[in-house]
Structure formats: structure tokens, C-alpha cells
Amino acid sequence: xxxxxxxxxxxxxxxxxxxxxxxxxxxxxxxxxxxxxxxxxxxxxxxxxxxxxxxxxxxxxxxxxxxxxxxxxxxxxxxxxxxxxxxxxxxxxxxxxxxxxxxxxxxxxxxxxxxxxxxxxxxxxxxxxxxxxxxxxxxxxxxxxxxxxxxxxxxxxxxxxxxxxxxxxxxxxxxxxxxxxxxxxxxxxxxxxxxxxxxxxxxxxxxxxxxxxxxxxxxxxxxxxxxxxxxxxxxxxxxxxxxxxxxxxxxxxxxxxxxxxxxxxxxxxx
Numbered sequence: 001x002x003x004x005x006x007x008x009x010x011x012x013x014x015x016x017x018x019x020x021x022x023x024x025x026x027x028x029x030x031x032x033x034x035x036x037x038x039x040x041x042x043x044x045x046x047x048x049x050x051x052x053x054x055x056x057x058x059x060x061x062x063x064x065x066x067x068x069x070x071x072x073x074x075x076x077x078x079x080x081x082x083x084x085x086x087x088x089x090x091x092x093x094x095x096x097x098x099x100x101x102x103x104x105x106x107x108x109x110x111x112x113x114x115x116x117x118x119x120x121x122x123x124x125x126x127x128x129x130x131x132x133x134x135x136x137x138x139x140x141x142x143x144x145x146x147x148x149x150x151x152x153x154x155x156x157x158x159x160x161x162x163x164x165x166x167x168x169x170x171x172x173x174x175x176x177x178x179x180x181x182x183x184x185x186x187x188x189x190x191x192x193x194x195x196x197x198x199x200x201x202x203x204x205x206x207x208x209x210x211x212x213x214x215x216x217x218x219x220x221x222x223x224x225x226x227x228x229x230x231x232x233x234x235x236x237x238x239x240x241x242x243x244x245x246x247x248x249x250x251x252x253x254x255x256x257x258x259x260x261x262x263x264x265x266x267x268x269x270x
Contacts, residue, residue, distance in 0.1 A: 024240060027233050027236045027237060027240070028233075028237050028240070029041075030230060030233040031048055031049070031230060031233040031234040031236070031237040032044045032045060032046070032048075033045070033048075033230055033233075034047070035230075036229070036230060038228070038229075038230065047230075048229075048230040048231050048233065048234040049234045049237075049238075051230075051231050051234070052231050052234045052235050052238070055231070057214065057219060058216070058219055058235055060214065061214045061215055061216045061218065061219035062216050062238075064130070064213060064214065064215055064216075065198075065199050065215040065216040065217070066199070067130075068130070068133055068134055068137060068198060068205075068213075068215065069137075069195045069198040069199045070195065071134050072134050072137035072138045072141060072194065072198045073141065073191050073194040073195040073198060074191075075134070075138045075142075076137075076138050076141040076142040076144075076145045076190075076191075076194045077145050077149070077187055077190055077191050077194065079138070079142045079145070079146075080142055080145035080146040080148075080149045080150075080190060081149055081183065081187070083098070083142075083146050083149075083150070084146065084149045084150045084152075084153040084183075085153075085179075086098075087099075087150055087153070088153055102143050102146050102147065103143075105139075105140070105142075105143035106143045106144065106147070110140065110203045110204060111203050113139075113140060113204070114136065114203045114204040114206070114207040114208070115207060117135075117136050117139070117204070117207065117208060118207040118208060121208070127210070128208055128209065128210030128211075128212075128213075129209070129210045129212045129213055130212065130213050132208040132209075132210070133204070133205055133208045133209055133213055133215070135208070136204040136205075136207070136208040137197075137198045137201060137204060137205075140197070140201075140204055141193075141194040141197050141198055142194075144190070144193055144194060144197065145190040145191070145193070145194050148186050148189055148190040148193065149183060149186045149187065149190050151186065152182070152183055152185060152186025152187075153183065153186070156179065156182045156183070160178050160182075161174050161178050161179060164177065164178050185253060188250070188253050189250050189253055192246050192247070192249055192250035192253070193250060195246055196243055196246045196247055196250075199216070199217075199239075199242060199243060199246070200217060200239070200243055201215075201217065202217045202218065202221060205217065205218055206218060206221075216235070216239055217239070219235070220232060220235055220236060220239070223235070
């Protein structure tokens with residue numbers, strides 16, 4: 001009975017993995033497909049990647065996605081660090097309210113959040129565009145960065161900072177030489193996660209972009225409204241490569257931190 005149960009669970013797990021990965025594999029395969037109509041496999045080619053590379057709108061969309069991702073990630077991490085520093089010294093009641101507001105931002109559906117931001121900007125007569133998209137992504141991603149950095153902050157030893165202060169270090173020296181190195185693994189993971197969310201975002205970008213901003217996900221959304229072409233698959237494959245590379249980097253950092261922590265290395269790094 002146990003062996004049969006394990007076989008059933010293994011088969012179900014395999015089906016779930018195939019269900020999750022099959023669409024992505026189809027996109028990657030069609031990105032190399034010579035058949036322009038995508039009715040069958042006609043051989044491998046890099047033509048569609050060259051076509052996407054020479055597409056000025058796709059290049060501009062990729063550039064804007066990278067600018068928005070890097071900018072919003074930097075601001076989100078800085079705000080998260082500031083919030084974590086305050087959370088560490090706040091009262092228990094203030095902590096609970098702070099954590100509740102952060103969790104509500106995570107739980108809130110993005111379409112509700114994005115539409116609320118859009119209505120607020122319209123009411124305040126703030127122009128939509130690149131700054132508006134950066135603000136929207138920053139507000140949305142800061143909550144996730146706070147959860148990661150706050151968790152890292154909770155395991156730091158206050159005694160190290162107190163010892164540095166007793167030895168004559170100023171507050172900024174304590175932060176730069178003791179607190180910041182301890183937070184570094186959380187900062188890296190939070191930054192990579194925030195960048196991934198920003199780079200892949202569609203809903204917030206759609207509401208806040210106006211007519212002057214076109215990110216790579218919005219470019220793909222506009223292309224597939226007419227017809228899914230091999231170029232669309234090539235652009236999608238590039239987007240998946242950027243996202244997967246970022247996620248794998250974050251996973252590698254987290255794994256290294258866990259291994260170092262189990263080995264008793266301070267701050268999670270050798």
C-alpha cells in the first residue's frame with residue numbers, strides 16, 4: 001500500500017511539473033522554429049532572435065524594463081532597510097501594526113492596488129509615465145523586500161553593535177561595519193526578488209505607463225493580441241532567460257548563506 005501510494009504521488013508530481021513547464025518549453029522551442037506559421041517543426045534557426053534584436057520597439061521596451069527594474073529595486077531595498085531599522089527598535093504594538101500593513105500590501109490583489117494608484121494619480125493630476133511606473137513598482141515591491149530584510153534583521157545579534165558602540169564607533173560606523181554586512185545576504189535576495197517582480201510586471205505597468213512607456217511585458221501583450229509569431233516566442237524566451245537568471249542567482253546566494261550559517265560562519269558568508 002505504501003509503495004503504491006508513493007508511486008501515485010510521484011506520478012501526480014510529475015504531471016504537475018509537466019503542466020507547469022510544458023508551456024515554457026513550447027515557447028522556447030518555437031523561438032527556434034523555422035516555420036513562421038508555427039504549424040509544425042521545420043528545423044532550428046536563430047532568425048527570430050535576430051529579428052527581435054533589430055526590432056527597435058522591442059529594444060526600447062527591454063531598456064525601459066531594465067531601467068524601471070533597477071531604479072525601483074534600489075529604492076525598495078533602501079526603504080526596506082530603513083523600515084527594518086525602525087522595526088527593530090519600535091514597541092511591540094507599533095511592530096504589529098507595521099507588520100499588518102506590510103502583509104496587507106502583499107495580500108492585496110495587484111489589480112486593485114494598481115487601479116487605486118491610477119485613480120490617485122489622476123485625482124492629483126500627476127502625469128503618468130516612467131516616474132509613475134517606478135513609483136508603482138517601488139510601492140508594490142517594498143513590501144516583499146521588507147519581509148526578507150526584516151527576517152534577516154531579526155537574527156542579527158544586537159550585542160555586536162553594542163560592542164562596536166562601546167569601543168567608540170559612531171552610529172554610521174556601526175551601521176556600515178556591523179549591521180550592513182549582517183544584512184547583506186538579505187539585501188541581495190530582496191533586491192533580486194524585487195527586480196524579478198518589476199521586470200515581469202504587467203498590471204501595474206499597464207495602469208501607470210500612460211502612452212510614453214512600453215515595457216517588455218507590455219510589448220509582448222500588445223504583440224500577442226494580433227497573432228503569436230516566432231518573434232513573440234523569441235522575445236518571451238529572452239524575458240524568461242533574464243527572469244530565470246535572476247531567480248537562480250538569488251537561490252544560489254540563499255543556499256550559500258544557509259550552508260555558511262550551518263557551518264557557524266558569521267553573517268552567513270565565508
